[in-house]
Amino acid sequence: MVTVEEAKRRILNYTVALNIEIRSVSDALGYVLAEDILAGFSLPSFRQSSMDGYAILHTDITESKTKLTIAGESKAGKAEKLFLKPGTAIRIFTGAPVPEGATAVIMQEHTSIENGSVTINEYPVHENKNLRNIGQQIREGDVALPAGSFVTAGTVGFLTGLNIQDISVYRKPKIGILVTGDELVKTGETLSHGQVFESNSSMLVAALKLEGINDVEVYYSEDDLQATIQSLQVLSERNDVVIATGGVSVGDYDYVGKALETIGAETIFYKIRQKPGKPLLFARNENTNFYALPGNPASSLVCYYEYVLPALRLMSGRKECFLPAYQLPISHAYSFNGERDEFLKAFVSGGKVTSLEGQESFALRSFAVANALIYLPVSQQTVQAGDLVEVHLLPF
Incomplete structure (x- = not known):
């Protein structure tokens, strides 16, 4: 059994960024730049007005x-180049080219118009007031965005404004999910006594979509060693990562560990000193990383957020891969016994965090409203209301 910190360290030690692919800027949201992007021209490429108003010579x-x-x-889009003479003003609009000779723009709210003249109700006026100068945002040849930058909506807009159409990004991993358990029934089917509706696959697919990972396939396997071996073999040949749920504990019908050994995967660790999520197994072969998560849904999702998601982000080229962590005061006292760290489903609001009802490993209702996890190491088994605790914010 390994500690939480050791489990994370080992996973990241065996995780590297995937190969590079070319994507259009419009289809690269959520990806990570694999190369520096240089500006092909300056932005702005000409002097622009940042206001509706009047272009003037400030010394006038x-x-x-x-x-x-x-x-x-x-006005914006007008190709004609204008020249400003001393003692005159030129009406100008936001984004329009600033006339040659003009050194400032006075916003129209600070002016009054009468008989073809404009009165400037502002003094003094400083040079470059309300002007966007050439290269103010980025100069030609400079690094517009460095490798490792995460592509956001702002990134897409910025690069489009530089007339960049295609970029090099790190590929996102292909994921195979294996669901095991004879007691599981697919949604919409008839439920018999002793059976439950299977939810882990849809939960994990949704979590992966939230991360922008859509190349996902789901297999189902009965509680049989040969069936589990065959499913894991097929999934490992087609995917960068295989996530199994269930079948990883010590029951008579838990075959995932044996199946992984049979297909030649090396176990890096099995079991973590934590609650929930103790029976997590991490293994790998030459081409695939395997994460065998507990079958209990809440345990499975905790392990996904704390261990699988950071690795997937690292494979996708991201440097900041773990959930954002903060120290926040807890709203009420909490204590636990035992020798395992605890993760509590929680809700952050108003600068404090509250642990939710329903912390059992099978309980997803609390996860449905949670926006954070509280991490309590064994060294912090008792906390009082107002004590600072480590909080990991969940992605939304």
């Missing part, structure tokens, strides 16, 4: 209520 404004003659108009 020698006192409050200076009056200037309106000499033209510049």
